[in-house]
Amino acid sequence: MKVSLSWLKEYVSINLNANDLADALTMVGLEVEAVSDRYDYLNSVHVGRIVNIDPHPNSDKLKLCSVDIGRDIISVVCGAPNVKTGILAPCALPGTSFPRGTALEKVLSAEKPRKGCSAANSN
Numbered sequence: 232m233k234v235s236l237s238w239l240k241e242y243v244s245i246n247l248n249a250n251d252l253a254d255a256l257t258m259v260g261l262e263v264e265a266v267s268d269r270y271d272y273l274n275s276v277h278v279g280r281i282v283n284i285d286p287h288p289n290s291d292k293l294k295l296c297s298v299d300i301g302r303d304i305i306s307v308v309c310g311a312p313n314v315k316t317g318i319l320a321p322c323a324l325p326g327t328s329f330p331r332g333t334a335l336e337k338v339l340s341a342e343k344p345r346k347g348c349s350a351a352n353s354n
Contacts, residue, residue, distance in 0.1 A: 235269075272328055277301065279322040284314060298322055 236249055245252060253263035279298035287293035287308060294314055296307045300322055307322055314320075327335040 269330060272330065275324045275327040277322050277324070278319055279305075279307070281314060281316055281318055281320060284309075284316055 236245070236252070239245065247255065249266045253266045256263050277300040279300040281296050282299050282304065283297035285295045285297075287295045292310060294309045296309050296314060297304050298307045298320070305322070323329075323335050325335055329335075
């Protein structure tokens with residue numbers, strides 16, 4: 232069973248961090264298999280500004296976008312029909328593991344493009 236620390240704090244006063252609480256629960260006979268941060272994947276998701284859009288060379292439905300993520304301009308494969316130059320969009324870098332267990336590993340074009348994130352990815 233997964234239990235949110237914030238949910239647990241609604242019922243019990245807790246002054247321990249998550250790992251110490253897991254150890255304390257295990258010591259009283261309630262085994263904790265893992266402690267995870269639901270939002271840890273956000274460390275590899277950046278906000279990017281789309282600076283250029285070109286057709287994808289291998290697909291009619293995809294676009295190849297140049298995205299400024301602050302420290303670099305990267306190529307991103309995008310399937311969103313509403314993509315426009317100048318908008319801000321979430322951008323996941325390779326290695327991102329999303330909450331539902333999917334991981335961004337595959338690159339879809341030459342030059343190692345990244346992936347733009349939809350709401351379905353981040354839930």
